[in-house]
Amino acid sequence: MKKLFRFIRQLFLRPSMKIGLGVLVTGGFMAGILSWQGFNTAMELTNKEEFCLNCHTMHDNLLPELQKTVHWSNRSGVRATCPDCHVPHDFTDKLARKMQASREVLAQFTGQIGTREKFKEHRLVLAQREWARFAANGSRECRNCHDYKDMDFDKMRPTSQVAMRNAAARDQSCVDCHKGVAHQLPDMKGARNPAFDTLLSSAIGQSVSSGKDYYTVVPQDLFADAELKRKVGAIEVAAKVKVLQTQGDAQQVELTLWRKNKGYGRVWYGEFGLNITNAVLDKEVAQKPELVTVLASKEDPNTGLEWQQVQAKLWIKKGSLIDSVEPIWTIARASYTQSCSVCHRQPLESHIDANAWPGLFGGMVGFTSMDADTAKVVLKYLQSHSSDFSNKPHAAAAADATLQTARP
Amino acid sequence: MDNKPDDFSSEAAIVGSQRDWRNFLLLALVGLPALMGILLVVYGFLVWFSQLLVFGPPS
Numbered sequence: 001m002k003k004l005f006r007f008i009r010q011l012f013l014r015p016s017m018k019i020g021l022g023v024l025v026t027g028g029f030m031a032g033i034l035s036w037q038g039f040n041t042a043m044e045l046t047n048k049e050e051f052c053l054n055c056h057t058m059h060d061n062l063l064p065e066l067q068k069t070v071h072w073s074n075r076s077g078v079r080a081t082c083p084d085c086h087v088p089h090d091f092t093d094k095l096a097r098k099m100q101a102s103r104e105v106l107a108q109f110t111g112q113i114g115t116r117e118k119f120k121e122h123r124l125v126l127a128q129r130e131w132a133r134f135a136a137n138g139s140r141e142c143r144n145c146h147d148y149k150d151m152d153f154d155k156m157r158p159t160s161q162v163a164m165r166n167a168a169a170r171d172q173s174c175v176d177c178h179k180g181v182a183h184q185l186p187d188m189k190g191a192r193n194p195a196f197d198t199l200l201s202s203a204i205g206q207s208v209s210s211g212k213d214y215y216t217v218v219p220q221d222l223f224a225d226a227e228l229k230r231k232v233g234a235i236e237v238a239a240k241v242k243v244l245q246t247q248g249d250a251q252q253v254e255l256t257l258w259r260k261n262k263g264y265g266r267v268w269y270g271e272f273g274l275n276i277t278n279a280v281l282d283k284e285v286a287q288k289p290e291l292v293t294v295l296a297s298k299e300d301p302n303t304g305l306e307w308q309q310v311q312a313k314l315w316i317k318k319g320s321l322i323d324s325v326e327p328i329w330t331i332a333r334a335s336y337t338q339s340c341s342v343c344h345r346q347p348l349e350s351h352i353d354a355n356a357w358p359g360l361f362g363g364m365v366g367f368t369s370m371d372a373d374t375a376k377v378v379l380k381y382l383q384s385h386s387s388d389f390s391n392k393p394h395a396a397a398a399a400d401a402t403l404q405t406a407r408p
Numbered sequence: 409m410d411n412k413p414d415d416f417s418s419e420a421a422i423v424g425s426q427r428d429w430r431n432f433l434l435l436a437l438v439g440l441p442a443l444m445g446i447l448l449v450v451y452g453f454l455v456w457f458s459q460l461l462v463f464g465p466p467s
Contacts (some may be wrong), residue, residue, distance in 0.1 A: 011431055018425035024432060031436035035444055092455055093466045099452035351425035 046098065049081040055108050058082075061119050065183045078145070085141045085182065085238040086130070124186045127179075131369075134175035142174040163343055176342045179369060193317040193374045195331045200325065204319045208243050208251065214321035215240055217328060219376065222279065224252045224291065232291070232314065233281035237373075238328045238380050239270065240278075243321070244313060251318040254311060255279055256295070259286075261306040272307055274354040275302045276383045281312075332374075332381030339368040339378075350390030 016024060040366075045051060053059045053387040056321045062227055071080045088094050107113075113119040134141070148168040153161050163177070179185055201273050208214060224230040226247045235241070241253035257268035257278050267285035268279040296309040340346035352360060361379045370378065422430070459465060 011435065016428045019428045021434060026439070027432060028436050031440065035441040038441070039445070039448065088466060092451075095448065095452040096455035096459060096466075099449065099456045133465045137467050140466075216414075 005038065039231055043094070043098065046101075047083040047087055047094075049083070052082040055104075057108070057113050057119055061123075062183055068272045069182050071182045071317065079147065080182070084144065087141075088137075089141065089144060092273070103108075115223045127183075127186045131175060131179060135173055137173075138171070139174035139176075146174065166343065170343075177367070193331075193335070193371055195334070196373065199327060199331065200320070203322050205321050208246060208318070208321060210243050210245055212323070213240055213242050214253075214323055215325040215328065216316075216320055217319050217322055219373070220316055220320055221280070223250070224285070226252065226315055228315060228317060231265070231282070232285040233279060235279045235316065236277055236380070238376050238384070240325070241321070246318055249318060250315045252313055252315050252320070254313050256309065258307050258309050261297070261308045265308070265310075268310065270384075271354075271388075272298060272309070273302060274383070274388060275358060276354055276380065293304075328377060329381050329384070332377045335370065335374050336378050339370050340364070343367065349382050349385035350387045352382075352386055354386040354388045357386055 039150055051062060059330070065387040071085075073079065087097050111118075113122050148171065149167065151164065153165055153168075156164060166172075166176070167174075174375040175181075203217045206214070216235055216237055219237050221228075221231050222234060222235050224232045225309075228250050235255070239255075241255055244252040244254055246252075255268065255278070257270060258272050259265045259268050264283050264286045266283060268281065270276045270278040281292075291312055291314075293311045294308050295311055298307050298309075299305070300307050336346060336349075358379060361382060365375050
């Protein structure tokens with residue numbers, strides 16, 4: 001080791017005995033040019049589509065998807081290749097990304113997404129990383145070719161024009177709306193919302209006393225027995241229940257809800273006359289008098305349908321109740337604000353009544369990237385804060401506030 | 409200063425000019441390019457980790 005240090009010291013400090021200064025400097029200069037060019041060439045070669053496609057995961061899974069989109073083949077013949085969108089274009093960020101690629105090399109050799117099934121399981125995570133990257137830099141890679149300033153809005157379809165003019169006015173990140181523009185959109189249904197973890201941990205720590213009301217934090221199964229063997233239905237999130245007793249791993253809860261007296265009457269609602277689903281029972285069970293007690297009966301003036309107030313004492317797995325519904329609404333409100341104000345200002349919750357929200361929500365949720373669980377909670381939140389539950393006035397000015405300023 | 413005698417045993421056999429050329433080529437074609445590569449890689453990793461831990465993705 002000491003020899004090595006001495007060698008290096010002498011290499012740098014001892015002057016050359018025979019070779020001229022000019023020769024040395026010129027040689028070093030040329031070697032430097034060659035090295036730098038070699039580095040740049042290496043960066044370029046690893047930045048080509050053929051290089052990316054060398055990994056069979058990319059070739060077999062993502063290339064076919066890309067080939068179906070406009071970024072592969074289109075009328076004008078101008079297309080994007082893998083690095084155009086996925087590798088930052090400026091030097092430092094590109095170099096950082098190349099080093100990050102060591103993780104991908106490792107994954108290739110350990111076969112982390114080696115099969116189609118493994119890839120499909122993992123692709124949502126991969127997609128979410130890319131979406132986060134695009135959100136952070138305002139879709140900078142898209143703007144290498146596309147520019148709001150150079151767009152001819154008049155050539156777009158009228159519906160597209162409204163959305164695009166708004167986006168241009170806000171200089172919005174392209175991928176906010178155009179997810180899945182070059183690859184198939186991953187199945188969002190199975191995604192998990194990490195915000196629910198905080199709810200679950202507070203539910204597990206919640207001390208439950210009999211006779212008091214609590215709210216469910218997750219949708220879960222309902223059972224007829226304390227052993228949790230006979231499943232009789234399912235209860236939704238944010239449903240109010242009264243806890244009767246706890247036995248081991250199970251809790252007996254009393255549901256007092258409303259149902260429509262038609263058919264099996266197995267869909268149970270939280271409020272009279274409002275389609276806010278709190279529980280759904282199985283067909284065989286919903287009519288059994290030993291499980292279901294009818295407390296009252298009332299006709300809904302809107303439809304003339306008879307609604308019954310019903311009660312059942314059923315069992316759920318313990319550890320999923322909290323004493324206040326507000327933490328659930330806080331998460332729902334955050335998701336609503338985040339997902340539903342990307343393209344337009346989100347409507348006031350109390351602007352629409354509870355029975356109209358499901359239709360509106362169903363028509364719009366497909367434009368967002370909400371997973372199924374979050375979507376359910378947000379809809380419940382919207383219904384529970386709809387005009388049926390609000391005293392907020394709706395002046396005529398409110399309608400103008402939501403009017404689009406952009407027109408085709 | 410040096411207390412031990414310099415160990416030139418391996419180098420003694422090589423003539424001065426040969427030693428110079430060897431060192432020159434080693435440095436210019438191997439040592440410095442490798443050093444440049446290592447420094448770039450280290451720089452890349454530093455930027456990547458700072459993006460992970462401190463700054464978040466580039467904006």
